[in-house]
Amino acid sequence: MGSDIGFEYMNEDSINHSLKCSICNQPFVHPVSTNCKKKHKFCRHCIEQWLKHNSSCPTCRRNLNSEDLISITEDIVVDVLNELRVKCIRCGKTDLERGDFNNHLKNSCLSAIVSCPAQDIKCLWTGHPNQLSSHLKHCTYQSLRPLIVSLFNENHQLKQHVTQLTSHIKEYQDDMKQLKEQLNQQATKIEGQSNEIIQLKNLWKQNGNQAVSVRNALMRGSQVATVVSQSQLANNYLPAV
Ligand SMILES: [Zn+2]
Ligand SMILES: [Zn+2]
Ligand SMILES: [Zn+2]
Ligand SMILES: [Zn+2]
Known part of the structure; x- marks a missing residue:
């Protein structure tokens, strides 16, 4: 466990047995107690891993789950x-306190690598903690921080503006799409109506033709009637034989 996080215990054999976890055999890290009669103790990480595949205390086998x-x-x-x-x-480095080890890694470990505090404004420098102060004397990013920060903010505002404009454009495009659909519907309607008009015109024409032929028929009829009546008149005046 210790080696995973970068340290090893000094005089490990002299560490009191009651401070050690029976799963990893190392001094407890975030120790937890169970509800077993003897209140067995383990590192939280160790016992939680164990309980993923078991449902009893690894020491006394009493039923146990992570809520306990x-x-x-x-x-x-x-x-x-x-x-x-x-x-x-x-x-x-020896003789460090375990509780202070993270602090050692961050601030004084010679092998540790730290970043420039101007990393947030894109200074890519990394190095040993004891080289940081000399870097900071020459770090352009740190010395131009106010300017860079204001440029960042401006850039951010511009980006927001672009986002807003993009969404406006999208709205306009949607509106145009709707208008186009409406236009298409109207065009279809108009086409239907002009077809109807053509049909009506044809009907009108047919009716006109029928009227002409009726009139012609009537005229022929009246001519026949005239001829008939003339011949009757002629008959009336024929001398009797
Ligand atoms: Zn453990
Ligand atoms: Zn137990
Ligand atoms: Zn170190
Ligand atoms: Zn820097």
Whole structure:
């Protein structure tokens, strides 16, 4: 466990057995207690991993699930664990307090790599913590921070503006699409109406033709009638034989 996070315990054999987890055999990290009769204790990480595949205490086999785990927060235990002496695997520094190890990594470990505080405005410098102060004397980003920050803000505002404009354009495009659809509908309607008009015209024409032929028929009829009546008249005046 210790080596994963960059340190090893000094005089590990001399560490009291009651401070060690029976799963990883290392001093507790975030210790928890179970509700077993003997309140067995483990690192939280170790017992949670165990309970993923088991449902009993690894020491006494009593039923156990992760809701039964209680964090141990008593100062006396936490302090003793924090004060355990460790050695940094990266830089070899000894006699560090375990509770202070993260601090050591961040601020004083010679093998640790830190970033420039101007990383947020794109300074890509990284280096050992003890080189940082000399970098900062020459860091252009840090010295131009106010200017760079204002440029960043301006850029951000422009981006927002572009986003707004894009959404307006999208709205206009949607409106145009709707208008086009309406136009298409109207055009279809007009086409239907002009077809109707053509049909009506044809009907009108046919009716006109029929009227002409009726009139012609009538005229022929009246001519026949005239001829008939003339011949009757002639008959009336014929001398009797
Ligand atoms: Zn453990
Ligand atoms: Zn137990
Ligand atoms: Zn170190
Ligand atoms: Zn820098």
